[in-house]
Amino acid sequence: GESVGLHLPTLSVQEGDNSIINCAYSNSASDYFIWYKQESGKGPQFIIDIRSNMDKRQGQRVTVLLNKTVKHLSLQIAATQPGDSAVYFCAESSNTNAGKSTFGDGTTLTVKP
Amino acid sequence: GAGVSQSPSNKVTEKGKDVELRCDPISGHTALYWYRQSLGQGLEFLIYFQGNSAPDKSGLPSDRFSAERTGGSVSTLTIQRTQQEDSAVYLCASSLDRARDIQYFGAGTRLSVL
Numbered sequence: 001g002e003s004v005g006l007h008l009p010t011l012s013v014q015e016g017d018n019s020i021i022n023c024a025y026s027n028s029a030s031d032y033f034i035w036y037k038q039e040s041g042k043g044p045q046f047i048i049d050i051r052s053n054m055d056k057r058q059g060q061r062v063t064v065l066l067n068k069t070v071k072h073l074s075l076q077i078a079a080t081q082p083g084d085s086a087v088y089f090c091a092e093s094s095n096t097n098a099g100k101s102t103f104g105d106g107t108t109l110t111v112k113p
Numbered sequence: 114g115a116g117v118s119q120s121p122s123n124k125v126t127e128k129g130k131d132v133e134l135r136c137d138p139i140s141g142h143t144a145l146y147w148y149r150q151s152l153g154q155g156l157e158f159l160i161y162f163q164g165n166s167a168p169d170k171s172g173l174p175s176d177r178f179s180a181e182r183t184g185g186s187v188s189t190l191t192i193q194r195t196q197q198e199d200s201a202v203y204l205c206a207s208s209l210d211r212a213r214d215i216q217y218f219g220a221g222t223r224l225s226v227l
Contacts, residue, residue, distance in 0.1 A: 103148075
């Protein structure tokens with residue numbers, strides 16, 4: 001079946017450094033992607049999204065890059081802060097999966113002071 | 114406005130008992146999802162409601178699991194004859210109108226089956 005997976009389960013960075021979290025997807029029909037952040041004891045929260053007609057989208061301190069050729073998605077966090085420590089999930093959806101989002105396993109980001 | 118509300122936040126039950134988990138979605142959201150999240154794991158899709166359409170139950174792991182959504186708003190996830198492997202956090206999410214919209218999650222119900 002189709003799956004969305006992340007390359008690394010954990011990522012540790014120094015405060016102030018930039019973070020890059022990667023995501024691979026296998027459904028070539030995927031056309032909408034979302035990054036969520038889940039802090040301990042909370043539900044996932046929306047960070048940023050991107051549609052397949054775009055290669056890049058920027059938010060506040062975050063950038064999502066989409067490479068449809070290799071079916072790869074990344075989340076870049078600039079000047080990572082301790083409050084960025086969380087689990088990050090990518091999710092994809094398309095018309096072929098009845099509009100349901102498929103979530104990856106998640107990457108745990110730890111920011112060291 | 115208020116976000117997605119789930120109750121109870123924690124539930125401890127004995128093996129074999131039935132449990133009901135409640136989700137109040139954001140007002141006006143027509144799509145509602147249930148997920149299960151085991152410790153340190155990703156999100157496992159359980160069931161999806163969209164408006165008045167028949168729910169997508171393709172993720173329910175067994176016939177012990179069922180869910181209802183009354184009046185297009187509040188949803189209840191029921192687990193009958195609970196087993197220890199049912200222990201997990203059960204998350205509910207809602208989105209505005211289409212399944213591909215941003216999902217807003219509740220804080221979850223942590224279920225522990227002893």
